[in-house]
Amino acid sequence: MEATALQFTTAAKVLASACRRLGLVAPGYRSPPRQPGVDRTIRRSMDGGGGAVVAVRVRRRPWPAVVADMIDGAVVANGLTPVQADVLRRSLWDAVTTADLLPGPVVEAVPVATPHAGRVARRGSLHLASDPAAA
Numbered sequence: 001m002e003a004t005a006l007q008f009t010t011a012a013k014v015l016a017s018a019c020r021r022l023g024l025v026a027p028g029y030r031s032p033p034r035q036p037g038v039d040r041t042i043r044r045s046m047d048g049g050g051g052a053v054v055a056v057r058v059r060r061r062p063w064p065a066v067v068a069d070m071i072d073g074a075v076v077a078n079g080l081t082p083v084q085a086d087v088l089r090r091s092l093w094d095a096v097t098t099a100d101l102l103p104g105p106v107v108e109a110v111p112v113a114t115p116h117a118g119r120v121a122r123r124g125s126l127h128l129a130s131d132p133a134a135a
Contacts, residue, residue: 052077
């Protein structure tokens with residue numbers, strides 16, 4: 001699904017709010033980047049306040065790719081360690097999923113064993129080629 005401006009604006013608000021809740025700098029978001037031919041740029045504030053603007057290309061891109069760039073922009077804007085970055089990424093993905101901006105995780109059906117499933121073959125009748133006892 002291609003991203004829309006409304007989705008982008010809503011995601012920017014959700015991500016900025018989540019960053020602030022975690023005590024981090026909430027970057028500003030804009031679209032498109034000023035530099036042609038790139039999907040994402042980050043411009044840091046020169047006033048020493050730690051602010052940053054993350055510019056993300058929205059047109060002709062899948063929505064999850066746009067959100068991923070927005071999240072990575074927040075990580076870079078905060079200059080986090082790898083462990084802190086992982087925690088922030090998880091928190092921000094949870095925030096956009098909870099806000100119904102992305103579909104939740106896909107849960108696949110798991111086959112359920114029946115009580116008789118173990119009785120299909122006699123014990124010792126199945127051998128794997130890699131099993132040394134089978135050779």
